[in-house]
Amino acid sequence: MQKGNFLRRFVLVSAIAAAGLTATPMTAHADGYDTPRSATAVGAGNTYEAGLALAQQRARAAVLAVGHDCDTGTYYNLTTYISPGGGTWVIRSTHYATCVD
Numbered sequence: 001m002q003k004g005n006f007l008r009r010f011v012l013v014s015a016i017a018a019a020g021l022t023a024t025p026m027t028a029h030a031d032g033y034d035t036p037r038s039a040t041a042v043g044a045g046n047t048y049e050a051g052l053a054l055a056q057q058r059a060r061a062a063v064l065a066v067g068h069d070c071d072t073g074t075y076y077n078l079t080t081y082i083s084p085g086g087g088t089w090v091i092r093s094t095h096y097a098t099c100v101d
Contacts (some may be wrong), residue, residue, distance in 0.1 A: 036099075078093075
C-alpha cells in the first residue's frame with residue numbers, strides 16, 4: 001500500500017514541478033544582458049597559444065558582430081589538428097556570451 005502512495009505522490013509532485021517550470025517566464029537580467037549568443041571559429045598557428053588566441057579572437061568577433069554589447073562569456077576549445085612535429089596547431093573555439101539585444 002505504501003509503495004502505491006509513494007508512486008502517486010511522486011507523480012503528483014513531478015507534474016506540479018513540470019507545470020511550474022513551463023509556466024515560469026524567463027526573467028531578463030537587470031543590467032540588460034538577456035540575449036544568449038554563441039559562435040564557433042577556427043584558428044591556426046605555429047604554437048598552441050597562437051592557434052588558441054586566433055580561434056578565440058575570431059569567435060568573440062563573430063558574437064560581437066550580432067550582439068550590440070556582450071559580457072565576457074566563456075570559451076570551449078578543441079584541438080582539431082596538430083601537424084607532425086608540432087609546427088601547425090588548429091584549434092576550434094566556441095564562445096558563449098550574454099548580450100544586450
